[in-house]
Structure formats: structure tokens, C-alpha cells
Amino acid sequence: MLAPPTAAAQGGSVLLEADVDGRPVGVGNLVLRPADTAKVSITVRNGTDTVQRVKTVRISGSALALTFFAYDTTVPFDVPPRSAETRSFPLDPSDLGSQATGLLPTTIEVIDVQRETIASVETTGDVKGSLWSVYGAFGLGVLVLTALSWAGALIALARRRLPANRWQRAMRFLPAGIGTGLVAVISLSVLRLVAPSPAAEIPFIAGAAAAAFALGYLTPHQEERRRSSVDADTVRFAR
Known part of the structure; x- marks a missing residue:
């Protein structure tokens, strides 16, 4: 199991927890089916002394230093200092079948208004795509x-x-x-x-x-x- 990585910030760190269809990310493989709309839930734990302003949640898969799929979802919210916020949203990967297939390192990250990563969590994605992707x-x-x-x-x-x-x-x-x-x-x-x-x-x-x-x-x-x-x-x- 992969532990959620942290993003350094003033006075502490920011942690990201995520689950897809009720299954925690980092526990086993993250199964992604193009035909199914997934429910993604994220929790940002702000251990710093500053407000963390989340704008986008990105889910991406890469291999050999190349990104083969990426989904950006605008989910704006603020996380006050020393607190946590949770948000949920649907993910429609209908075109995923033409982008990738098989096991790929997958990252879920929250990005601020300056397009910088606040925190991220990594796992192995099992993409049920096409060989002709x-x-x-x-x-x-x-x-x-x-x-x-x-x-x-x-x-x-x-x-x-x-x-x-x-x-x-x-x-x-x-x-x-x-x-x-x-x-x-x-x-x-x-x-x-x-x-x-x-x-x-x-x-x-x-x-x-x-x-x-x-x-x-x-x-x-x-x-x-x-x-x-x-x-x-x-x-x-x-x-």
C-alpha cells in the first residue's frame, strides 16, 4: 500500500486522501473503466498556518516519463489552517479507452490557482482500455x-x-x-x-x-x- 505523500508548506504539511467509488486510493489497484462514471471523493488536511486554496483536482496516468491520460476537474474550495475539507465529484472517463490500457502509475493531485500542486497521492491504475489506445x-x-x-x-x-x-x-x-x-x-x-x-x-x-x-x-x-x-x-x- 502506498502512503499519501505530503506537500511542504509553512508551519507544517498538507495531506491528501482520496477514494474512488468508496475504495481508498493506495489500497490495491485503482480500477478505471471507460464505460463507468466514477465517484471521486478527496479530503485535504491542512496542517499549515496558511489557507490552502484548491482550484483543480487532476487525475493522471503516466509511464516512461510520458503522460497518457489526464483529467482536470474544477473543484474550487478553501481549506483553513489546521483543518480539513472534503469534496466529492463525478468523473466521466468515457474517452479513457482510447488513451491507455493496462497498469499505469496514477496520480491524484490538488492544484491551486497558480497551477501549483498542493498535495498528491499516488497509486497503480488498472485501466480497462483498448489495445489500440x-x-x-x-x-x-x-x-x-x-x-x-x-x-x-x-x-x-x-x-x-x-x-x-x-x-x-x-x-x-x-x-x-x-x-x-x-x-x-x-x-x-x-x-x-x-x-x-x-x-x-x-x-x-x-x-x-x-x-x-x-x-x-x-x-x-x-x-x-x-x-x-x-x-x-x-x-x-x-x-
Whole structure:
């Protein structure tokens, strides 16, 4: 369970609590269905000595440092010092199906009149969207580019057209490795196995990139094979 984060302010902090359809945000996954209007309730606890003026509540989902959906609802209210205020409002995510699908890090935040975040709470959203959504299409695009990168590198290897320099050969394979890691991260998200996060993204992407880099670096070049063959023949004749 994720604890609600705080926003620093003078003399204390501001806490945000939220629930969707009666289920507290941060307890399990936040299920978002495009066909269902959700009832969102937020409570802002102002532990500071100043009035917190809330203007907007934003619900957004992101992955790989990209935002794939965001809903802003204008809910203006003030929270006096050392007190709490609760507001509820309906959320109509009817177009969510065309924006994302699968598990995505989701943030609910309250924003003031200067468009600055007062406080926020994070959770994992389970979006019941379409594979052909923006997020799904993004994953398919990465898959196609990764396949093309591997095809180009392997065809060059088969035709013996890779650079003679080992580092250049390694760099030829590196994009394919990075793409493989990205495909793994997005696939696990769409299949609702693991939500994208730095803890999940870095090992997959870095590991796949390192493996592809090593493959390119260790792949022998035609000239190296020729020299090895010549050296072997020289040793055999010397005997």
C-alpha cells in the first residue's frame, strides 16, 4: 500500500486522501473503466498556518516519463489552517479507452490557482482500455522499431557488413537492446503483470541494452576471422 505523500508548506504539511467509488486510493489497484462514471471523493488536511486554496483536482496516468491520460476537474474550495475539507465529484472517463490500457502509475493531485500542486497521492491504475489506445499504439510502435533494429543489425552481420571496430559494432546493436527492454516494460504493463516504474524499467532496459551491446562487441568481424584463419594455417605449416 502506498502512503499519501505530503506537500511542504509553512508551519507544517498538507495531506491528501482520496477514494474512488468508496475504495481508498493506495489500497490495491485503482480500477478505471471507460464505460463507468466514477465517484471521486478527496479530503485535504491542512496542517499549515496558511489557507490552502484548491482550484483543480487532476487525475493522471503516466509511464516512461510520458503522460497518457489526464483529467482536470474544477473543484474550487478553501481549506483553513489546521483543518480539513472534503469534496466529492463525478468523473466521466468515457474517452479513457482510447488513451491507455493496462497498469499505469496514477496520480491524484490538488492544484491551486497558480497551477501549483498542493498535495498528491499516488497509486497503480488498472485501466480497462483498448489495445489500440494511444498507450497500446505506442507499445506496438516501439515493437516495430525494435524488430527493424534487430533485423538491420542481423542482416548486416549475415552479409558481413558490420564495422571493423568492435565499439562501432556494439553501438550498432545497442538501439535494438534498448528497444527490447522498452517492449518488455510496456508488455508487462499491458498484460497487467507489472506497472512501469523506475524499479521495473531500469533493470529491463539496462539489462537488454547491455546484452545487445555485448553481443555486438563480441561478434567477430570478417577481417578478424580471416586473420584467425591465417594464423591457424601458419601454425599448422610451422609444425
